[in-house]
Amino acid sequence: MPTFPHVHETKPIVCSGCTTQCGLVAHVRDGRVTEVRGDHDHPLSRGYICPKGKDAPSLAADPRRLLKPLRRSGPRGAGKWEEIGWNEALDEIAARISSITTQHGRRALAYSYGTFRGGDWGIGERFMNRFGSANSCGQDKICYGPLALAETLTYGVGPTVFTPPVAGVTQCIVVWGMRPSASAPLLWRAIREAQRAGARLIVIDPQQTDEARRADHWLQVRPGGDTALAVALLKLLVGSPHLDPDFIARETTGFEALKAHLAAQDLSALVTACGVPADDLSRLATMLGTIRPAVIHAGNGLCQGGRSALQLGRAIACLIGLTGNAGVPGGHALGGPPRDLRANGEMFDADLLPEEARRERLGAEHLPFLGSGYTELDEVLAQHWHGRRHLLSWIATAHEPTLWRAIETGDPYPVRALVVQNHNPLGANPDADAVARALASEQLELSVVHDLFMTPTAHLADFVLPAAHWLEKPWFSFGIGFVGAFGDFVGAAEAAVPPPGEARSDYAFWRDLGRRLGQADAWPDQEQQFYDSCVAEAGLTFSALSGRTGPVFGAEARRPGNESESVSAKAYATRDGRIALYSDWLHERAQPPLPTPLESALDGVADAWPHVLTTGGRQIEAFHQNAQHMARFRRKKPHPVARLSLDTARELGIAAGDWIEIETPVGRVRQCALPVASLAPGVVEADRWWYPEGIDDAADPFGLRATNINFCTSGAPEDCDPVMGTWLMRGIPCRVTRLENGPGNE
Numbered sequence: 001m002p003t004f005p006h007v008h009e010t011k012p013i014v015c016s017g018c019t020t021q022c023g024l025v026a027h028v029r030d031g032r033v034t035e036v037r038g039d040h041d042h043p044l045s046r047g048y049i050c051p052k053g054k055d056a057p058s059l060a061a062d063p064r065r066l067l068k069p070l071r072r073s074g075p076r077g078a079g080k081w082e083e084i085g086w087n088e089a090l091d092e093i094a095a096r097i098s099s100i101t102t103q104h105g106r107r108a109l110a111y112s113y114g115t116f117r118g119g120d121w122g123i124g125e126r127f128m129n130r131f132g133s134a135n136s137c138g139q140d141k142i143c144y145g146p147l148a149l150a151e152t153l154t155y156g157v158g159p160t161v162f163t164p165p166v167a168g169v170t171q172c173i174v175v176w177g178m179r180p181s182a183s184a185p186l187l188w189r190a191i192r193e194a195q196r197a198g199a200r201l202i203v204i205d206p207q208q209t210d211e212a213r214r215a216d217h218w219l220q221v222r223p224g225g226d227t228a229l230a231v232a233l234l235k236l237l238v239g240s241p242h243l244d245p246d247f248i249a250r251e252t253t254g255f256e257a258l259k260a261h262l263a264a265q266d267l268s269a270l271v272t273a274c275g276v277p278a279d280d281l282s283r284l285a286t287m288l289g290t291i292r293p294a295v296i297h298a299g300n301g302l303c304q305g306g307r308s309a310l311q312l313g314r315a316i317a318c319l320i321g322l323t324g325n326a327g328v329p330g331g332h333a334l335g336g337p338p339r340d341l342r343a344n345g346e347m348f349d350a351d352l353l354p355e356e357a358r359r360e361r362l363g364a365e366h367l368p369f370l371g372s373g374y375t376e377l378d379e380v381l382a383q384h385w386h387g388r389r390h391l392l393s394w395i396a397t398a399h400e401p402t403l404w405r406a407i408e409t410g411d412p413y414p415v416r417a418l419v420v421q422n423h424n425p426l427g428a429n430p431d432a433d434a435v436a437r438a439l440a441s442e443q444l445e446l447s448v449v450h451d452l453f454m455t456p457t458a459h460l461a462d463f464v465l466p467a468a469h470w471l472e473k474p475w476f477s478f479g480i481g482f483v484g485a486f487g488d489f490v491g492a493a494e495a496a497v498p499p500p501g502e503a504r505s506d507y508a509f510w511r512d513l514g515r516r517l518g519q520a521d522a523w524p525d526q527e528q529q530f531y532d533s534c535v536a537e538a539g540l541t542f543s544a545l546s547g548r549t550g551p552v553f554g555a556e557a558r559r560p561g562n563e564s565e566s567v568s569a570k571a572y573a574t575r576d577g578r579i580a581l582y583s584d585w586l587h588e589r590a591q592p593p594l595p596t597p598l599e600s601a602l603d604g605v606a607d608a609w610p611h612v613l614t615t616g617g618r619q620i621e622a623f624h625q626n627a628q629h630m631a632r633f634r635r636k637k638p639h640p641v642a643r644l645s646l647d648t649a650r651e652l653g654i655a656a657g658d659w660i661e662i663e664t665p666v667g668r669v670r671q672c673a674l675p676v677a678s679l680a681p682g683v684v685e686a687d688r689w690w691y692p693e694g695i696d697d698a699a700d701p702f703g704l705r706a707t708n709i710n711f712c713t714s715g716a717p718e719d720c721d722p723v724m725g726t727w728l729m730r731g732i733p734c735r736v737t738r739l740e741n742g743p744g745n746e
């Protein structure tokens, strides 16, 4: 007998296949989602759906999904498991966390979570803050963290680089280090609409992307040359007659210091470093100086630049600020946090984390933003943003490369217990060899993975627990994910269906662990009740929000009686309320206070390596590693592909389909070559890792050491940004060779 009657119903939902948050309609039959379609009534997405969204029901119904909790029954990584019940698993996990942290302190527990997988994304931070460990690791270091911090230091809020252009108002659009057609389709639609209404489009990218082909101007920057390019633009702009002296005197600080700093920069050296002809740079500087309003959509390609990542963000923020494009219609919106909602860190009880624990956060000893620097900046922001706290907690997470070192070596202190949620750090982190050593280490006394599938990281765990897909849990969001930097905005939707088997939501995992570890009163039975507490101040409820199509904006998200109080559009939430071209905060932490390209250890060896590696690019069919194993994706790409220029391929005797080796000073892997006309000579753009192929290969499970490009990237402190710890994925010195005996080579 079927469990559900054969009824077909439709439910409005919001997609969590990526951070775009499209409104969808789920078709449900017999308790399963059979199809999802774009919701034409949704005010933001207006019927749009991408291949990832369409594939969501297949992903949720994939027969490889984990449906029962598993406990390791053989050596770690041997693939031997026994099924157990949730209660038994959680009792044992709680007892072991208790014992480990009694012996080594609360900081010996770490939590590592992946990118957006539903409304309860990162909810474990709430448990960790209440527990007293600051060692929650997110992906912020390479996902908008550097831009968010840079913009916040400059005008008091960030990231604003997602502000969509307004057709007929925005006159100039720069797409920089981003492929919005693959990573932010609604933004790309808005860009195209603004372009059709007359806006000029400039694309800055090492590759001639679809966006570049549709642009008025394409600047082919050398991978890793973006900071030099941004500083060159600033120099040309500051030396031009196009800036408004009254605006600069009235609304900025540090202009004279910036001018002197830029005068000392050698333009020809910057041109060489970025690889863009000086004339093209001059033309763009003139456009930015004369065409307003403008938006600069800076992408994750700029947040993965290692040592210079924050400096690059600061250069872009100064470009936005100097040209008067911060806080103007058609430019960058300075929304700030929601006025009357408990968003972001407040929602995760960041106030309950003791300051002493925050100062001990992994990485804080050498990355000033992660410890006391965060606290001081938070004070400034709270004074401006109507007392709201922890706006930046999402980018002040622990430094993941430092976590692996702490597990393996006990430096800076031992970390002995780890919970990983919806994340495969073996594929996502730099220096994958170091991650593999840590996950296999005997020093790691407890390793728990909560995920949809048996990932390579789960394969090395002690407990593997089945997670709910986003179609199976309630959705809730302030702005993009839980970032809460987009003004008064909140949306909610109920789950389309319940989870299958014994799969549970992230919230349910932390609720039940929390109740076993002294947090009994902190976790309501249902996540909807928890979300109620986040919006109660504004007189809203989860059910009221989920009963409507589309989010609540503006006055509707305000406390009753407080609707008309508004934040000025030009609210610069900085120490002195002006745009900080010179950053005192950076100066006080012995960092360049004015935008400056920084050298990394890898730059020092570049001359000995003939080629340049860039990786981490997005594709429309999969959100990061999620769904790369699905049939639609694999039909298009059966192998991880390394694209390289036609010239370089010819020179090395490489043809399409040949297997090549990519070697960097860190390591070497192989991928399948695809010569393309869109890349400059010497540049190779490599895909992420492919799995679950090779799951049973005892010598190299999942092919970890074969094709995982993160065996070639570095997480060493000398290669990371010195303020927040961003590692380098763009512009790595490398050498490419054809493999004579590659799998497809003859």
Ligand code: SF4
Residues within 6 Å of the ligand: 015, 016, 017, 018, 019, 020, 021, 022, 048, 049, 050, 051, 052, 053, 054, 185
């Ligand atoms: S772009 Fe695709 S995956 Fe992202 S929210 Fe929209 S439909 Fe979902």
